[in-house]
Amino acid sequence: MKDKPSPIRETDEEARRLGRRLLRGARYASLAVIDAQTGFPAVSRALLGMDLDGVPVILVSDLASHTVSLKKDPRCSIMTGEPGKGDPLAHARITAFCTAEPVDRDSDDYSRIRARFVARHRKAELYVDFADFRFFRLVPSSAALNGGFGKAYILAGEELTIRNFSFEAEWLHLQKLVGAMTTEADAAARFLKTRETGDWTISGIDMAGFDLIRGDILLRYEFNEPISGPNEILDRISNFSKTS
């Protein structure tokens, strides 16, 4: 008997970059959990944020069944990457397998995660402080990347997170500064070849890159290599005003 041919390609740097961009540049995800009541796999939609270490973050209500399910069994997966026009299967998407960790409202993590999430999803400010809402960090253990027909890859969890990250409060201070760098934000958006020009804002920064938002559009800019620390981010972003 012959083994079936493996459809999985060897993971290269291009695949890792694509996977990170798909995950970090997504406003929302399809979330699969094991339903607490029935044991069925249950898929739903959730807004997606990202913590400083690249770990995906969701904000969910205790009244929603995915939240009840995650409290009982923290195993889950999220899929990001939108089909857009044309054949839905020709568009790249990634499924990250994760373990959900609730974020304690009294922790230092909470204020950081809340600030970053609301900067990305401004309407979430309306309900983020309701008693029944909570954040989960979805720590990835592995991922299946599908770059289109015949382009399947497996990524390790650590290939999606950011190494040598730092949780210093300085990031939040810098976040406020870069939020005012609108010329640079527009230049970065042009660099990413978006059709929507002008009115971009930098909504999130980290060691691996930064997020740009314009209304309900989110773009992810990834550095070629992670920077050495928060002190470097202003320089990197300032460079865009020179090249534009």
Added chain:
Amino acid sequence: MKDKPSPIRETDEEARRLGRRLLRGARYASLAVIDAQTGFPAVSRALLGMDLDGVPVILVSDLASHTVSLKKDPRCSIMTGEPGKGDPLAHARITAFCTAEPVDRDSDDYSRIRARFVARHRKAELYVDFADFRFFRLVPSSAALNGGFGKAYILAGEELTIRNFSFEAEWLHLQKLVGAMTTEADAAARFLKTRETGDWTISGIDMAGFDLIRGDILLRYEFNEPISGPNEILDRISNFSKTS
């Protein structure tokens, strides 16, 4: 101790209609299965078809892990309903909990399901007959409908399927006839208030309504009440040329 307030509204006819339209008018779905290797809930993307009785249909490769998983554990769920512009959570979506039934290639079901699927997804003709591809009927047992913030409903499986359906071969004959009714297809698309005008084709018919396609766009037209049998479908569709 007080019970938590239930976020679930009483299901009315409007909710049932919305749920059916979301499920029957979707080109693709987020599919959640229990991963055969790890036991994790795994979400992926699959093209979606619909059988004559309203049961969702997927076409998947044996090389894909969701197929391996469904063979081991047929419990799954599919989510349809695209976010489009604006807040992703303001857009309606439905999660149908289903049991996957493989479709035997030698069965009568197979030729019907294949013909209907390829009429909806024309590019699938390129690989539908490959030895590793197979259809599953995803028979729904219940569904969670989310019509936007605070509009959650539970539907029963039979509220999503078509009662008194018939699997007569006549449907396939009629399918060919309605495929040529392009004036009526355009009129039905205008009735559904799509912005894309002209060049519509009727790609699928059943007792509850019909599908319209134009390139990669799919629209679902639902009758107010299911028709009595295949003989009635031509009359219903012809009516559109009179009202346009």
